[in-house]
Amino acid sequence: MSDRLKIGAAAPQFQLTDDAGRDFLLSQLRGHRVIVYFYPAAMTPGCTKQACDFTESLDSLQAHGYTVIGISPDKPEKLAKFRERDHLTITLLSDPDKSVMKEWGAFGEKMLYGKKVTGVIRSTFVVDEEGKIEHAWYNVKATGHVAKLRRDLGLD
Template identity: 75%
Template sequence: MSARLEAGDAAPDFTLPDDTGKDVTLSDLRGRKVIVYFYPAAMTPGCTKQACDFSESLDSLAADGYTVLGISPDAPAKLARFREKDALTLTLLSDADKGVMTAWGAFGEKKLYGKVVQGVIRSTVVLDEQGTVTHAWYNVKATGHVAKLRRDLGLEGASR
C-alpha cells in the first residue's frame, strides 16, 4: 500500500472511465476544488447511502466550487446500473485494477469483521484548485460522512 495522502501533497493524476465509458482526467479539473471519495462496491448498503448523500449534496457542493468524483473497482456497466437504480447525479469512476486507489492510499490492509484483509479503504480526499490535497480522511463511516465533510470544510448548511 502506498502512503496515505496528507494536506500539502500533490494529488497523483489519473484518467479513469466513468459509468458511460468516457475517460475523466483529474488534471482536466484544475481550477475547481475536487472531492474524491473511494468506496468498496456499488449497490451495497453503505456505499449506496454514501453515494446518495453525495448526490443529494451535489448542488450545494457545486455552489461552493466543488466537483465530486466517486471511485470504486466496479466496472463501468455496474456503475451505470448503480447510477440508474439510485438516481445518482455525481460522477462515478471505475478503477478496476485499483492502481489509483493504491496510489492515493485507499487500498490495502483493513479490518473486516475482525479479520485483516486487503481491500478498498473508504476514504475521502479534498483538493484545491491546483490539485493539492487540503484534507484527507481514511477509514470513514459511510453514514453521516457527507454532513461531517461539510462541517469540516466549513460550508454553510452543513447538513445539506
C-alpha cells in the same frame, strides 16, 4: 498498501473510465476544488447510502465550488446500473485494477468485522484548485460521512 497522502502534497493524477465509458482525467478539473472519494462496491448498502448522500448534497457542494467524484473497482457497466437505480448525479469512475486507489493510499490492509483483510479503504480527499491535497480522511464511515465532511469544510 501505499503511503497515505499528506496535506499539501500534489494529488496523484489519473485517467479512468466513467459509467458512460468516457475517459476522465483529474487534470480536467484543475482550477476547481474536487472531492474525490473511494468506496468498495457499487450497489451495496453502505456505498449506496454514501453515494445518495453525496448526490443529495451535490447542488450545495457545487454552489461552494466543489465537484464530486466517486471511484470504485466496479466496471463502468455496473456503475451505470448504480447511477440509474439510485438516481445518482455525481461522477462515477471505474478503477478495476485498483491502481489509482493504491496510489492514493485507499487500498490495503483494513479491519473488517474484527479480521484483518486487504481491500478498498473508504477514503475521501479534497483537492484544491492547484491540484494539491487540502484534506484527507481515511477509514471513513459510509453513514453520516457527507454531513461530517460538510461540517469539516464549514459548509453547514
